Amino acid sequence: MTAPSESFAPRRDEPLFGRLAIIGIGLIGSSIAHAAKELNLAGRIVLSDRDEAVRTRARELDLGHEIADTAAEAARDADHVILCVPVGACGAVAAEIAASLKPGAILSDVGSVKNAVVEAVLPHVPEGVHLVPAHPVAGTENSGPDAGFPSLFLNRWCILTPPEGTDAGAIARTRHFWEGMGALVEVMTAQHHDLVLAITSHLPHLIAYNIVGTAEDLEAVTQSEVIKFSAGGFRDFTRIAASDPTMWRDVFLHNKEAVLEMLGRFSEDLSILTRAIRFGDGETLHKHFTRTRAIRRGIIALGQEKPETEKLRKP
Amino acid sequence: MTAPSESFAPRRDEPLFGRLAIIGIGLIGSSIAHAAKELNLAGRIVLSDRDEAVRTRARELDLGHEIADTAAEAARDADHVILCVPVGACGAVAAEIAASLKPGAILSDVGSVKNAVVEAVLPHVPEGVHLVPAHPVAGTENSGPDAGFPSLFLNRWCILTPPEGTDAGAIARTRHFWEGMGALVEVMTAQHHDLVLAITSHLPHLIAYNIVGTAEDLEAVTQSEVIKFSAGGFRDFTRIAASDPTMWRDVFLHNKEAVLEMLGRFSEDLSILTRAIRFGDGETLHKHFTRTRAIRRGIIALGQEKPETEKLRKP
Secondary structure, rough: OOOOOOOOOOOOOOOOEEEEEEEEEOOOHHHHHHHHHHHEEEEEEEOOOOOOOOOHHHOOOOOOOOOEEEEEHHHOOOOOOEEOOOHHHHHHHHHHHHHHOHHHHOOOOOHHHHHHHHHHHHHHOOOOOOEOOOEEEEOOOOOOOOOOOOHHOOOOEEOOOOOOOOHHHHHHHHHHHHHEEEEOEEOOOHHHHHHHHHHHHHHHHHHHHHHHOOOHHOOOOOOHHHHHOOOOOOHHHHHOOOOOOHHHHHHHHHOHHHHHHHHHHHHHHHHHHHHHHHHHHHHHHHEEEEEOOOHHHHHHOOOOOHHHHHHOOOO | OOOOOOOOOOOOOOEEEEEEEEEEHHHHHHHHHHHHOOOOEEEEEEEEOOOOOHHHHHOOOOOOOOEEHHHHHHOOOOEEEEOOOHHHHHHHHHHHHHHHOOOEEEEOOOOOOOHHHHHHHHOOOOOOOOOOOOOOOOOOOOOOOOOOOHHHHHHOEEEOOOOOOHHHHHHHHHHHHHHHHHOEEEEEOHHHHHHHHHHHHHHHHHHHHHHHHHHHHOOOOHHHHHHHHHHHOOOHHHHHHOOOHHHHHHHHHOOOHHHHHHHHHHHHHHHHHHHHHHHHOOOHHHHHHHHHHHHHHHHHHHHOOOHHHHHOOOO
16 A cells, blocks of 8 residues: 655545535636545535536546536535636526525635626525635636646635625635635635735736737837847746636726726826936936835745745756 | 866866956846856956945955956956946946956947947947947846856847947857857847847836836735735736846936837837726737737747746646
8 A cells, every 4th residue: 555645735534515516627627626636625526617628628637526517517516616717707607507506505706806706696696505706816827627736726815705794604614625725815805805906916917918919019029039038027928918818808897997997007107107218317217116126025025936046046 | 086066057178268357246247257257268257346345245255266446457458348337337437447458358248228338338449449248138136246146147148239340259259258158149239139128128127117116006905915915917027126226227218219119009009908998898808818828839939938837836
């Protein structure tokens, strides 16, 4: 008998949920399936995807214990149902599975915006079912059922945004589920979540998509030159701008107010820097470039990232 | 006798230059000193810095073979002199060392803009001295004499921008020097360099500095929330925005035309995305987010970076 190989997080003796349903088998859905199976977070894991090719691939990859043909079938009798579909699809999927949800079940999602998801999903939640929306702040530039891996959520934040009055026990079980996969859990309102993520995630993505597009359209600089000399800073933007287009389209359509607010502030600030460059105002530039270092120090102090030299020294 | 430990690049039997002078002991200057000594690229390496504290630290770190008190002293009789000072200081330093430069010497620099450097330095270059400006496209978020390490330039591009009519032998020796440190060398005009770098490096830095500043000024989202949830994309911007403020101030002041041109295009493109968000035009967003993936694939194909999942799987 060989000893079981060590996992990235402790494996549970008893599963946390009897039946776990994962609707949508992309990067997040497949990662949850890997983690929940490896760590025994659910006795039975059933996945589904509306795309038949994805379901076939998920069976080949042996994700979870069963691949159901429909979302409703996957959700039937589940104790925890997680919608891992683009934000814009959450309402329709909730309507589709509503009749299959059993009383006491927790309905959750993993969307990057929360207010719009709550508004779209809540009308379909049957009496006795607990809606506990979640947003794991984790991802890679890859998408699809092959992209998932069990440690994706390790040491990453997962934000829960339960509507007011949500059952405390359901919130606690959802928290334990994410903590079980190694995530750090925080609870806040959907409104505040959308504002925080607008600046820490949505605006950076929009800016990254934008600058990569600008680079593509140049006539005087070739695309191969852009690629060749990208180490100067551009490369980091291309990684962000390689994220899933459908997911990000939905994020911007569904967190419009907060993103437009942050975009407005960003553009105002950029005008000041542009003006400083135009008029050769080195003092304004230097002052601005100095104060932005503080936030970086905070991120490194929090252990969310190592300084860059370490990475370079040990490639 | 112990075998010499293996280096990141082949060590030369015979040095390429007799005397190498490095003026300015920051990240780049100290990295060149480390690499040139380790790989025997110069028989004698003399460094200098206008800051006495930096010279003292450089002596403690045993950088090169000698720390001279003045730039002129370091440059005297040198075969290769590299200005590793902020772009805005290159002209003044060139004036200071001009009388010490010996005929046949190569005068170079490492500035991130090239046209302004050539304009500022060329008037001070004595007859018989070869100006071969260089820009190693490499760096980290750290600055100062402690930040350097010998493999900084390994597999990174170094762009040479010799003025028309520059001695071919001097260009070749400069190329060999950078190739000796593991860099990939490309030659282009200073004007074209400034345009290419405006999009691949200068604009990304300005945008990163700007967005980090916008985040700092928010009232509804605390700084600790920004730091906590930065994994969503913002974190990459903070790394770029932690670069040396003086160096970057000088870059923007000295590549004004190209940066303003790129900024104009960037803002135009951002207006289109902003408008698409405001009017809920998901098709425009999706189309834009899809085409930007091509450049990313190019960067990965060129081996300049690995896809992100690999990094995450093997932390």
